[in-house]
Amino acid sequence: MKRLWLVAGAGAIAVLLGIVLIGGRQAPDEAEMAQAGDPLEQSQPIQFPHDTHAGQFLIDCQYCHYSAERSVDAGIPPVETCIGCHREGSVAGRNMPEEIVKVREYHASGTPIPWRRIYKVSDHVHFPHMRHVAAGVTCQTCHGEVQEMGVLEEVAPEAGDLKMGWCISCHLERGASRDCTVCHY
Numbered sequence: 001m002k003r004l005w006l007v008a009g010a011g012a013i014a015v016l017l018g019i020v021l022i023g024g025r026q027a028p029d030e031a032e033m034a035q036a037g038d039p040l041e042q043s044q045p046i047q048f049p050h051d052t053h054a055g056q057f058l059i060d061c062q063y064c065h066y067s068a069e070r071s072v073d074a075g076i077p078p079v080e081t082c083i084g085c086h087r088e089g090s091v092a093g094r095n096m097p098e099e100i101v102k103v104r105e106y107h108a109s110g111t112p113i114p115w116r117r118i119y120k121v122s123d124h125v126h127f128p129h130m131r132h133v134a135a136g137v138t139c140q141t142c143h144g145e146v147q148e149m150g151v152l153e154e155v156a157p158e159a160g161d162l163k164m165g166w167c168i169s170c171h172l173e174r175g176a177s178r179d180c181t182v183c184h185y
Helices: 002-023 030-035 050-056 079-086 098-109 129-134 139-143 157-162 164-174
Strands: none
Touching (some): 079 098
16 A cells, blocks of 8 residues: 555656646747747838737738637738738828838738747647637737737737736636646647
8 A cells, every 4th residue: 555655656746847847838038039040130021010000090900810719829911911901002002111012022922921920828838819819808918009019029018928827817817717728738
């Protein structure tokens, strides 16, 4: 009987140690991302002004990030979404901003716009956008007041550096599940 308890105790310690070593890892910080080769110094390939599109023109986030309500990922807009408004004879008139010229060049060449990802949780975390959208969580809750921001270059402070404690506090406030398997599966 003692041997059974000893084996069970050793197994429990191994599991807890694994959780601490693997599960305790948070989203990569800027230094880790720079070491991994992420071009933090680069700006976005198109200086997309969120304040103009989502703010001034009141374009809903899900117009560009169309898969947020039905997928784990919100989706990065394809150049076809941009060209829908910025093709010749549409939104941009004679004084065409340089960024619209770039959009048209990407479209004409059939090349996707190489957007630089800003929001990324650790690989061991799953953030299903569709569940949050269905629960009525607004984009601004995690991404900040995007409709007041210009070109997104870094995570908004409202996102709590995408750390687990910030997510848990939101789940507590909203009465959402705090079961580990909700986010770690």
